[in-house]
Amino acid sequence: MSLVVQVHFPGETLPPLEDEKKKATFKVGPGLTHILPSTLIVNRAGELNIDQRKHTIWMESNGKRYVASQNDAIIATVLRSTSDSYICAIPSSNSPVSSTSQAVLPHLAFSQATKKTRPMLHQGSVVYARISLANKHIDPELECYDADSGKAEGFGELKGGFIFGVSLGMARRLLGDAKKTGSLRLRQRKAEAERRGEKYQDAGVDVSSGREVLEELGESLSFELAVGRNGRVWVHSGDPKTTLCVMRCIQQSEFLTGKEQRQLVKEALKALGQ
């Protein structure tokens, strides 16, 4: 039982895209450089992912250093407050404090905030925020409400709890990205089989979503969880044992298969006495 991953290396020029509709423009995601008019060159080693329906193409690779990108939900820590905004740090997977830049979170960027009823954050407070503006030349800007609805939707201050780091790839999987790309690959494999005129038979290899650990933990324990795309995870539960159990299970399941993750959780729960 082995997984075949086709790896592309930095500097490789990708073959021209086969576009079903031939008219839509593809959005180029991370890991690829666009040379006008229509050449794509890989700049990061990893796996190529193409979504024909949403017309996006990107390189999937794991890393630890987070770089701010628009619309990402992240966990940030407040450093200080100025007259009209909070200056926050965006930490990466392995560093408690950010080392890249400082993000700006306006005082009123919370749902239903007015000058009198806004949340008061101090140095060291943790927020779950969305990056509203990110550009390689300027410091990023954050918002603590959902873009479409204007409501909190989970954004805002995270009180209590415990924060730990995971790799960026793991954070994406916990947020459910791997499920989507998994179904993407399934579609691709089916399409390829169709083109060859065969019936698609699933080898049963490439099935896990990488978040089995969460699913298993959620069945037996009760806790609150927030995952930031910057590789930081916040856990909160009534009881420190539960928090620590969740943390250890998530951190140790970085390189485990789906079955191994479930096994790990079962053993951890047994040790916990459940």
Place this chain on the structure above:
Amino acid sequence: MSPPTALLSPLPMADGSAQYTDGPTTLLASINGPIEVKPRDEIPLEAYLEITIRPSAGVTSVREKHLEALLRSAISPLIMRTVYPRTLLQITLQIIQHEQASAACTLHTLLASAIVVVVLALVDAGVPMKGMLAAAFVEEADGSAAHVFGYTVTGGGRDPSEGLVFVESDGAFDEKGFVEASEIGRKRCLEVGELMKNWVREKVGKDMRYRLK
């Protein structure tokens, strides 16, 4: 001589790292970045590369500075520095072990291995690069000249057949000898390049392991 071996991501706290062993030489490289840069090093439209080399014994000296300058000239053309302007990319190389082979020019063997390990660490860190570079050491049979060649293994620019990025040649030789040595160097670089690609494939495979049932 056993083939070289490498390990990607041996350091958990670094953004990217690689350990490379080729014969008696073992090197460890770590990459951190993009991180905050000191104002005096800040470049408006590019990332600033800070390269530090630590010897296996003793304190750093002019020798390390020279090696740092050579390493910089080899890898800086390959890193896309405009992607992260006004940031710092920290490259640290620790010489764990480096013994002198009988009559070889030891700076050269060190340099070739250093380039390979730093490129592996950069790929491990996910730093945007224009291509991958491999380096090889070529020596004349009579010991009259020693060369280090760095050729790109992917992304050689406009002319994919050449892609010569780096040369450090020492001794007494003529033009013909140099061209011949460069051909040998290119072949060896491609061999090392294939090894590097396999190591990167292993790493990506490990990252994607979660997909297994």
Place this chain on the structure above:
Amino acid sequence: MLQRKFAIDPGKMDEEKRGITLNIPQEVKITFSASPQKQQEKSPADGSQTDTSLSSSASLHTATGTTNQPTFNQHPTINEMTTVPPPPPSSPLSFPPATFQKLAPKTFLERHLQSTPATRPSGRSSDAFRKPSLHTNSLSHAHGSAVIRTGDTAVVCGVRGEVLSLTAGSGGRIVVLRSGEDGRRKDEEGEGDEVRERGLVVTNLEMGTGCSRDYHPGPPTDFAQAVTARLHRLLLANKLIPLRPLRILDPNTEEVKAYWVLYIDVVVISLDGNVLDAAWASILAALHSTKLPQAYWDQDTEGVICYPEVSRYKPLEVRGLAFTASFAVIDLGAEKGGKVILSDPDEFEEGVCEERIMVCALEGEKVGWIEKGGGIGQVAEVIECVHRATERFRVWEQLFAEVLGSRG
């Protein structure tokens, strides 16, 4: 390599408008923001420009330029900068050359090389080196010295011999040897090893105060240290310094009792690019003109005694000649002429071009050392540099013959 940061000097804006009108290609849009305060928040340049360095520098420029009137030909509405954002100018902009050089150094150099005939901003052709000049023995307290000028780059080298006694307790120097990191090569006589092992040659390069705009007082910069390391390796690798004149013998037993240690100090007085060639040539010239006192080991006093008469000074007997040639490479793009190799780059060209090639030519059309880095190139470029370096060797050889008499 010195990392260049181009500072824009608003004072220069008021220069006379005499200058070349350089057409900027249409795909580069220079946009000016409405008010200087907003400048800091968001960069006005849109992301897909081909020459972002030009547009960003231009917008930086206007932030300082609101107080003095920008003097380049421009669309009339730009004067209303503080109120209404003007449309980008459609007519070609023209700048005085010095301004253009600061705003867009790479484009400035490219334009010069694309004109016919291809010349560099300094007026030289791409394969022309600067004419060197040499003066020796100008320092009275050094055993040998030389001053070399190539264009505006000037270096002084002084060689002084100190005695290193081998007997214990005589205050000899301690040299730390690290096996494995010192380059070694097979040598039949084994001489080179002794010079290296005992540290009989100490090289040092310093940037003199005020030699260049990037000069910082303090300990040697990484750049100076890297050049020092290169010079030291060149000296040892080419085995130019023979061991015999450095040995101080006991005349009765013919035993080696002490050595002369050569302290070679190079001071860069003025830097206009390519310090390596000038520094190396100055070291070579200084060594060729070095005369050390005749010394011998005296058994009675158990020390080294030198004959005081200058007429008894003996030359160092440096073997042979070797000369370096440095080049910078710039890529004009496939359609516009490909790669151009610039011989003997000056400070401006060194700042623009990242790709460098250095060749050390030896006697008899041989090559002693090649270094290339900073860009993706080809073997053919290196061979071209080898040819030019061999020609340059002859120029240096002739100069040395004139100034030093027939030596080596």
